[in-house]
Amino acid sequence: MNRFLAENHRLTIILKALQVPRRTYYNWINYTPNYRKMLEEKVKPFLKEAWSKNYKAYGAPRLKVALQRELGINFSIRRITRLMKELGIRSLMCRRFKKPGTHVDYDQRPNLIKNLSGKSIWRADITYLQLENGVWVYLSTVFDDQTYKILSQKVSKHMTSKLVSHTLIEALKKNKKPEYLHSDMGSQYTSSIFEHVLEGHEIRHSYSQKGHPYDNGPIEAFHSILKREFAFQTRFTSFEDVVLKTENYIHWCNTERIRIAV
Numbered sequence: 001m002n003r004f005l006a007e008n009h010r011l012t013i014i015l016k017a018l019q020v021p022r023r024t025y026y027n028w029i030n031y032t033p034n035y036r037k038m039l040e041e042k043v044k045p046f047l048k049e050a051w052s053k054n055y056k057a058y059g060a061p062r063l064k065v066a067l068q069r070e071l072g073i074n075f076s077i078r079r080i081t082r083l084m085k086e087l088g089i090r091s092l093m094c095r096r097f098k099k100p101g102t103h104v105d106y107d108q109r110p111n112l113i114k115n116l117s118g119k120s121i122w123r124a125d126i127t128y129l130q131l132e133n134g135v136w137v138y139l140s141t142v143f144d145d146q147t148y149k150i151l152s153q154k155v156s157k158h159m160t161s162k163l164v165s166h167t168l169i170e171a172l173k174k175n176k177k178p179e180y181l182h183s184d185m186g187s188q189y190t191s192s193i194f195e196h197v198l199e200g201h202e203i204r205h206s207y208s209q210k211g212h213p214y215d216n217g218p219i220e221a222f223h224s225i226l227k228r229e230f231a232f233q234t235r236f237t238s239f240e241d242v243v244l245k246t247e248n249y250i251h252w253c254n255t256e257r258i259r260i261a262v
Contacts (some may be wrong), residue, residue, distance in 0.1 A: 044083055051089050054257070055249070057229035059091035060084060062258040074160060094232040109190070111215060112206035113180050120178040121145040121206075123216055124168060125191065126159060127223040129246070131236045139226075139246060140164050141170040143219040144178075149254045150222065151175050155243045161191035170198055182206040182216055222253075 015022055020188050020256035050066045051058050058066065060080040067073050067080070075083075084090060113121055123143040138159040142151045156163040161219045168181070181198060183189040185207050198205050203244040208215035 040083060043067065044087060046071060047083055048087050048089060055230055056092040061260050065258050083196065092233055093228045099238045108210055109185060109207040111209060112204055113182050119180060121180045121182060122151065122178040123219040124164060124214060125219045125223060126164065126188065129231055129236065129242055131238065131242060137239060137242055138163065138192060140167040141219065142167055143222060145218060148259065150250050153250055155246060157239065161188045161193045162223065164188045165194050165197050172201060177201050177203055180204050180206050184208045184213065184216060185210060205218065239242060
Protein backbone atom coordinates (compact mmCIF):
# COMPACT_ATOMS: atom_id res chain seq x y z
CA MET A 1 0.00 0.00 0.00
CA ASN A 2 2.82 2.40 0.79
CA ARG A 3 4.21 1.78 -2.71
CA PHE A 4 0.93 2.90 -4.22
CA LEU A 5 0.90 6.04 -2.08
CA ALA A 6 4.45 6.82 -3.14
CA GLU A 7 3.20 6.80 -6.71
CA ASN A 8 0.71 9.55 -5.76
CA HIS A 9 -2.40 7.38 -5.97
CA ARG A 10 -5.22 8.95 -4.07
CA LEU A 11 -5.75 7.34 -0.66
CA THR A 12 -9.54 7.24 -0.92
CA ILE A 13 -9.45 5.48 -4.29
CA ILE A 14 -6.93 2.93 -3.07
CA LEU A 15 -8.82 2.14 0.13
CA LYS A 16 -12.05 1.78 -1.78
CA ALA A 17 -10.44 -0.52 -4.35
CA LEU A 18 -8.96 -2.69 -1.60
CA GLN A 19 -12.15 -2.55 0.47
CA VAL A 20 -10.20 -1.36 3.50
CA PRO A 21 -11.95 1.05 5.91
CA ARG A 22 -10.11 4.33 6.48
CA ARG A 23 -10.03 3.70 10.24
CA THR A 24 -8.34 0.31 9.68
CA TYR A 25 -5.70 1.98 7.54
CA TYR A 26 -4.87 4.63 10.13
CA ASN A 27 -4.82 2.05 12.91
CA TRP A 28 -2.28 0.12 10.85
CA ILE A 29 -0.18 3.22 10.14
CA ASN A 30 -0.13 4.29 13.79
CA TYR A 31 0.17 0.80 15.29
CA THR A 32 2.67 0.34 18.07
CA PRO A 33 3.03 -2.90 20.00
CA ASN A 34 1.04 -2.97 23.26
CA TYR A 35 3.69 -2.92 26.00
CA ARG A 36 1.35 -4.50 28.56
CA LYS A 37 0.58 -7.41 26.27
CA MET A 38 4.22 -7.83 25.28
CA LEU A 39 5.24 -7.99 28.94
CA GLU A 40 2.59 -10.60 29.68
CA GLU A 41 3.80 -12.76 26.79
CA LYS A 42 7.35 -12.46 28.15
CA VAL A 43 6.20 -13.45 31.63
CA LYS A 44 4.09 -16.46 30.64
CA PRO A 45 7.00 -18.90 30.02
CA PHE A 46 8.51 -17.92 33.37
CA LEU A 47 5.23 -18.56 35.21
CA LYS A 48 4.81 -21.96 33.62
CA GLU A 49 8.39 -23.00 34.38
CA ALA A 50 8.21 -21.75 37.98
CA TRP A 51 4.96 -23.66 38.47
CA SER A 52 6.30 -26.85 36.87
CA LYS A 53 9.64 -27.03 38.71
CA ASN A 54 8.03 -26.41 42.11
CA TYR A 55 5.89 -29.55 42.23
CA LYS A 56 3.09 -27.70 40.38
CA ALA A 57 2.13 -26.49 43.84
CA TYR A 58 2.39 -22.74 43.39
CA GLY A 59 -0.75 -20.69 42.93
CA ALA A 60 -0.94 -17.00 42.06
CA PRO A 61 0.32 -15.66 45.44
CA ARG A 62 3.59 -17.63 45.33
CA LEU A 63 4.08 -17.08 41.60
CA LYS A 64 3.71 -13.36 42.27
CA VAL A 65 6.59 -13.56 44.77
CA ALA A 66 8.71 -15.67 42.38
CA LEU A 67 8.12 -13.21 39.53
CA GLN A 68 9.16 -10.27 41.66
CA ARG A 69 12.24 -12.04 43.02
CA GLU A 70 13.53 -13.41 39.73
CA LEU A 71 12.50 -10.80 37.16
CA GLY A 72 11.72 -7.75 39.29
CA ILE A 73 8.23 -7.59 37.78
CA ASN A 74 5.32 -6.77 40.06
CA PHE A 75 2.03 -8.18 38.79
CA SER A 76 -1.16 -8.29 40.84
CA ILE A 77 -2.47 -11.65 42.02
CA ARG A 78 -5.56 -11.10 39.88
CA ARG A 79 -3.43 -10.57 36.78
CA ILE A 80 -1.33 -13.67 37.46
CA THR A 81 -4.50 -15.69 38.05
CA ARG A 82 -5.71 -14.64 34.59
CA LEU A 83 -2.39 -15.58 32.98
CA MET A 84 -2.42 -18.95 34.75
CA LYS A 85 -5.88 -19.59 33.34
CA GLU A 86 -4.63 -18.71 29.85
CA LEU A 87 -1.73 -21.14 30.35
CA GLY A 88 -4.03 -23.87 31.65
CA ILE A 89 -2.16 -24.25 34.96
CA ARG A 90 -3.31 -24.20 38.57
CA SER A 91 -1.99 -25.14 41.98
CA LEU A 92 -2.27 -28.91 42.32
CA MET A 93 -3.36 -29.52 45.89
CA CYS A 94 -5.80 -32.20 46.94
CA ARG A 95 -8.29 -32.14 49.79
CA ARG A 96 -7.09 -32.12 53.38
CA PHE A 97 -6.24 -35.46 54.97
CA LYS A 98 -7.75 -36.39 58.28
CA LYS A 99 -5.09 -37.79 60.57
CA PRO A 100 -5.95 -41.12 62.22
CA GLY A 101 -6.38 -40.95 65.97
CA THR A 102 -3.50 -41.86 68.27
CA HIS A 103 -4.04 -44.70 70.74
CA VAL A 104 -2.98 -43.57 74.20
CA ASP A 105 -2.64 -45.83 77.24
CA TYR A 106 -1.18 -43.20 79.58
CA ASP A 107 -2.61 -40.48 81.77
CA GLN A 108 -2.39 -37.00 80.30
CA ARG A 109 1.06 -35.47 80.56
CA PRO A 110 1.65 -31.69 80.66
CA ASN A 111 1.70 -29.31 77.72
CA LEU A 112 4.70 -27.21 78.75
CA ILE A 113 4.76 -24.92 75.71
CA LYS A 114 1.17 -23.71 75.72
CA ASN A 115 1.24 -19.89 75.70
CA LEU A 116 5.03 -20.07 75.90
CA SER A 117 7.16 -17.67 73.85
CA GLY A 118 10.83 -16.85 73.53
CA LYS A 119 11.98 -20.44 74.00
CA SER A 120 13.60 -22.87 71.57
CA ILE A 121 11.06 -25.54 70.68
CA TRP A 122 11.25 -28.59 68.43
CA ARG A 123 8.29 -30.71 67.43
CA ALA A 124 8.11 -34.38 66.47
CA ASP A 125 5.45 -36.33 64.63
CA ILE A 126 4.79 -39.29 62.33
CA THR A 127 2.76 -39.40 59.14
CA TYR A 128 1.84 -42.11 56.65
CA LEU A 129 2.79 -42.57 52.99
CA GLN A 130 1.56 -45.28 50.63
CA LEU A 131 3.56 -47.11 47.98
CA GLU A 132 1.90 -47.90 44.65
CA ASN A 133 1.58 -51.55 45.70
CA GLY A 134 -0.62 -50.49 48.62
CA VAL A 135 1.99 -50.91 51.36
CA TRP A 136 2.14 -48.14 53.97
CA VAL A 137 5.39 -46.68 55.30
CA TYR A 138 5.97 -44.16 58.08
CA LEU A 139 7.68 -40.78 57.88
CA SER A 140 9.07 -39.45 61.15
CA THR A 141 10.18 -35.81 61.28
CA VAL A 142 11.56 -33.24 63.70
CA PHE A 143 10.52 -29.62 63.12
CA ASP A 144 12.08 -26.40 64.45
CA ASP A 145 9.60 -23.71 65.50
CA GLN A 146 12.14 -20.91 65.07
CA THR A 147 13.26 -21.63 61.50
CA TYR A 148 10.13 -23.44 60.30
CA LYS A 149 12.38 -26.13 58.86
CA ILE A 150 12.51 -29.90 59.11
CA LEU A 151 15.71 -30.75 60.97
CA SER A 152 15.68 -34.47 60.27
CA GLN A 153 13.49 -37.12 58.73
CA LYS A 154 13.46 -40.89 58.53
CA VAL A 155 11.20 -43.34 56.70
CA SER A 156 10.54 -46.82 58.06
CA LYS A 157 8.38 -49.83 57.29
CA HIS A 158 7.43 -49.93 60.96
CA MET A 159 6.15 -47.25 63.34
CA THR A 160 8.34 -47.82 66.38
CA SER A 161 10.00 -45.98 69.23
CA LYS A 162 13.35 -46.65 67.55
CA LEU A 163 12.19 -44.78 64.46
CA VAL A 164 11.30 -41.59 66.35
CA SER A 165 14.36 -41.87 68.60
CA HIS A 166 16.74 -42.16 65.65
CA THR A 167 15.05 -39.19 63.98
CA LEU A 168 15.60 -37.08 67.09
CA ILE A 169 19.21 -38.23 67.47
CA GLU A 170 19.89 -37.27 63.86
CA ALA A 171 18.53 -33.77 64.48
CA LEU A 172 20.64 -33.40 67.62
CA LYS A 173 23.80 -34.34 65.72
CA LYS A 174 23.38 -31.41 63.34
CA ASN A 175 21.74 -28.73 65.48
CA LYS A 176 21.92 -27.06 68.86
CA LYS A 177 19.56 -28.81 71.24
CA PRO A 178 16.24 -27.11 72.07
CA GLU A 179 14.84 -26.35 75.50
CA TYR A 180 11.62 -28.21 74.72
CA LEU A 181 10.41 -30.96 72.42
CA HIS A 182 6.68 -31.26 71.82
CA SER A 183 4.89 -34.39 70.58
CA ASP A 184 1.59 -36.20 70.87
CA MET A 185 1.14 -38.95 73.44
CA GLY A 186 1.53 -41.84 71.04
CA SER A 187 3.32 -44.87 72.43
CA GLN A 188 6.43 -44.14 70.34
CA TYR A 189 6.89 -40.77 72.07
CA THR A 190 6.04 -41.94 75.59
CA SER A 191 8.40 -44.93 75.32
CA SER A 192 11.35 -45.27 77.67
CA ILE A 193 13.73 -45.26 74.67
CA PHE A 194 12.54 -41.86 73.45
CA GLU A 195 12.36 -40.38 76.94
CA HIS A 196 15.91 -41.59 77.61
CA VAL A 197 17.22 -39.63 74.60
CA LEU A 198 15.51 -36.47 75.85
CA GLU A 199 16.74 -36.90 79.41
CA GLY A 200 20.28 -37.52 78.19
CA HIS A 201 20.26 -34.14 76.46
CA GLU A 202 18.32 -32.36 79.23
CA ILE A 203 15.41 -31.53 76.92
CA ARG A 204 12.00 -31.04 78.52
CA HIS A 205 9.20 -33.07 76.95
CA SER A 206 5.88 -31.34 76.28
CA TYR A 207 2.76 -33.24 75.17
CA SER A 208 -0.38 -32.48 73.19
CA GLN A 209 -3.67 -33.04 74.94
CA LYS A 210 -5.32 -36.33 74.02
CA GLY A 211 -7.48 -35.88 70.95
CA HIS A 212 -6.07 -32.41 70.19
CA PRO A 213 -3.61 -32.77 67.28
CA TYR A 214 -3.66 -29.00 66.73
CA ASP A 215 -1.62 -28.61 69.91
CA ASN A 216 1.21 -29.69 67.60
CA GLY A 217 -0.04 -27.43 64.82
CA PRO A 218 3.12 -26.41 62.92
CA ILE A 219 4.39 -29.93 62.24
CA GLU A 220 0.85 -31.21 61.65
CA ALA A 221 0.47 -28.42 59.07
CA PHE A 222 3.73 -29.42 57.38
CA HIS A 223 2.64 -33.05 57.09
CA SER A 224 -0.70 -31.93 55.69
CA ILE A 225 1.01 -29.82 53.02
CA LEU A 226 3.41 -32.67 52.21
CA LYS A 227 0.48 -34.95 51.49
CA ARG A 228 -1.69 -32.40 49.69
CA GLU A 229 0.87 -30.94 47.30
CA PHE A 230 3.45 -33.74 47.00
CA ALA A 231 2.42 -37.24 48.06
CA PHE A 232 -0.97 -37.31 46.33
CA GLN A 233 0.56 -36.67 42.89
CA THR A 234 3.72 -38.77 43.35
CA ARG A 235 4.14 -42.47 42.55
CA PHE A 236 6.30 -44.29 45.06
CA THR A 237 7.47 -47.44 43.30
CA SER A 238 9.52 -48.87 46.17
CA PHE A 239 10.71 -48.17 49.70
CA GLU A 240 13.95 -46.71 48.35
CA ASP A 241 11.96 -44.51 45.97
CA VAL A 242 9.83 -43.00 48.73
CA VAL A 243 12.94 -42.32 50.83
CA LEU A 244 14.68 -40.48 47.98
CA LYS A 245 11.67 -38.50 46.79
CA THR A 246 10.69 -37.50 50.31
CA GLU A 247 14.22 -36.31 51.06
CA ASN A 248 14.20 -34.23 47.87
CA TYR A 249 10.83 -32.70 48.71
CA ILE A 250 11.83 -31.80 52.26
CA HIS A 251 15.10 -30.27 51.02
CA TRP A 252 13.05 -28.17 48.59
CA CYS A 253 10.72 -27.11 51.40
CA ASN A 254 13.63 -26.12 53.62
CA THR A 255 15.59 -24.20 51.00
CA GLU A 256 13.37 -23.09 48.11
CA ARG A 257 9.65 -23.24 48.83
CA ILE A 258 8.21 -19.75 49.01
CA ARG A 259 6.53 -19.09 52.33
CA ILE A 260 3.81 -16.46 52.45
CA ALA A 261 1.95 -15.04 55.40
CA VAL A 262 -1.55 -16.38 55.83
